[in-house]
Amino acid sequence: MTVTVLSGEHVSGAMPEPTYTLKPLAADLPSAVSLTPADEVVPRCYIRHLYFYRNQAHTDDFMPTTKLVSALHRALELYPLVYGRIHCRPDGRLELRHGESDGVPVYVEQAAYGFEVFGRSWPHAQTPAGLEPIGEVVPDETLPLFLVKITRLHNNEGVVIGTAGCHNMMDGHSIEILLQAWAAISRGALPDAPVLDRHLVRVTGQPQFRHPEFRWMHQAIEPPRHFGPLVLFHISEEKLAQLKAEASRPLIAEHQPSSVDRDTYARLSADVAWISTNDALCALIWRATIRARQLDPRHTTNLSIPIDARGRFKPALPSNYFGNGSLGYEATDEVHKLVSHPLSYVARLLRKQQQDTGSAAFLQSAINYLGTLPEHHRIDHPFAALTGVDFLITNLRSFDFYDIDFGYGRAMQFRLPHDLLSVAAYIVNMPSSPDGNAGDGVQIFIGLDADSMNRLCKDDEFNRYATMIG
Template identity: 25%
Template structure:
């Protein structure tokens, strides 16, 4: 179930000088509002899309993708701007039309030689995404940076660095798919809805819920010391049969009458991680995960809402409680956290940030982020769908990522990093 990496391989990539791709037509120049849901996750996310080429070759790839970017930026013009700080001390986009950064590159090998790219590998895969030299913070990194790397086999990789404050997973995929549609001469299937002021905080703010996602938990188990060890990254693949067994295991004691794949898998990995990090029984452990709020807002967010429509929910329990009880106990905690996400809770979270400017604390916390429902595999610039797509690295050491896998996308890859001693235990616990 575990995938080991190809450690002896050294990828060599020659990058050309970066250029700026501006929108193909004149676009609005103004300051563009980012909601409090955008403010909360202003981290860069690096992803890659690997395309094989049989007959078509990769000679035209960079040209086609670059021209399509210029056209699609007309619809997504804030991406051609620059992040700055508003008079209120918040992130805002200055829509200058300067353009996205675009880099052409060449690798000295075949695409297959990259090896196992199902697990985060910042060293190898990081070479496929352009880093802005000397950037000290996110304000010095344009919202969109793209690199097209040609391989000797005729295949190519599109590597993207995007700021999470511009998109959540759903809107990022809508953007990349729109870019692909533009490259194929099609009109946009889902045009973006750009006005984020529909998620403005209320005046005056109304905090109607408790927001434990921001709570700082004391690390009485001193897990921060364990994290000084070497970090190991792994991916564990759960096929449909294993996912079915996991759901059955969650319901076998009769406490729950139903449970989703996400709930069972999240509970399973949360429990295993608590065990692997050898948390003391009285150690509180927090689970954070994002719920798509698009359909849960009243009224629902418009189709094509281009921004973060996700809201963090949470659950907190003692490590001992988790391990003394069967899996159904932890699944129940996950289910309660999902149910918490109502319009009232989400509006309250927006107002909470407005009042406190707090960021969720990650001490003694697991942050599960699920990309398994995202349509990464449908991106098509004219060379068919990618043979692989996914993240270059995990944004934080506390993150576990779920990614759909396999031809029919029915399997789930669980990606994570843990200190070496904890990873040994975690691997043992991954057998369903």
């Protein structure tokens, strides 16, 4: 088997032998399931998460491996699609196929270290490598759609659960509901069944809007680039409130010497009635990373922000729809405007773009556009949208990673793998306390090259709100 690495290299060799390979308990699996345009447009990658559980009571039977594996096997009967493999049809469409050799691998490993390796403040750089079940590779017809790794820490101090889900099969919300079902069965509870019907996201006609957010599908794509490891930052609730207040300041058109800028200020002020905390956060991160990367002021740059569209479609997708219910919106502007205008200008730009592209009609038009593309426009590159001067910000605050409880307490910490690609930021809630109280603010994982990261850490506006954890 050849494994395709997202850096463009190929590594020959087989996947390591799993400790367990979970096979379907039922024999009536569909032979083939067509994926939706929303499944096909996402990057060809795995969504990989790490969940940390501490043995607070120092019990001998803390999260027994056999119990976890048995509960997972039972949970997967609600999610039979994950037993299959992704295949590309001659017409360029992706579909799921089931075969006799398919299964979900589970790896179990005993670590020689305990929680001491993570340090007092849990800097991301100190998260050991190899906790995830698979590296950053391209899922193909030979690779599983879902993988799990259970790492037991030294002296039974705790357990790390690493998961990887093929993005073409599931988005982050889908992975969360699968893990919640697994955890519920481990606790002895009965989880709700997911909605697996892929026909709920379908082409209904011709697109009614232009969709420049997909223009990269028509362009020659540069190979994606690896950057330095993710660095973790913290913004407290107090600082978040200050940031939102700054991003909500009114735009005063009369102060702008250019008539074009005055018109833009007036339009944004009239069209945008409020600014969300996410608008403020994304505006801060986008501006700071533009300065850190020293982009050419004459260039135009784009920011992509994925959103869960389940509740935005008409009719709305069920909240437990298992698949890709997310689409992204994109903001575009000239570099010099983004860094010279106030923070509130960028925040309003982002809010206006989401207002314009977040309607049910626009989202269905996007599905129709993607579903009617000819074969030669189909996606053939894993991270095509994240090259050049573009940036991605994914807000994961709606996911309660810490609430996944297998019957032995909530997760005490959540982490992403080190080897994520491209220029991107990921926003996650701070860990909750053992009694379930919300953490103080957010933590932000940011990936940049080393020189740009050094400049980001010295950025005055960014440092006004964010503190580096490492």
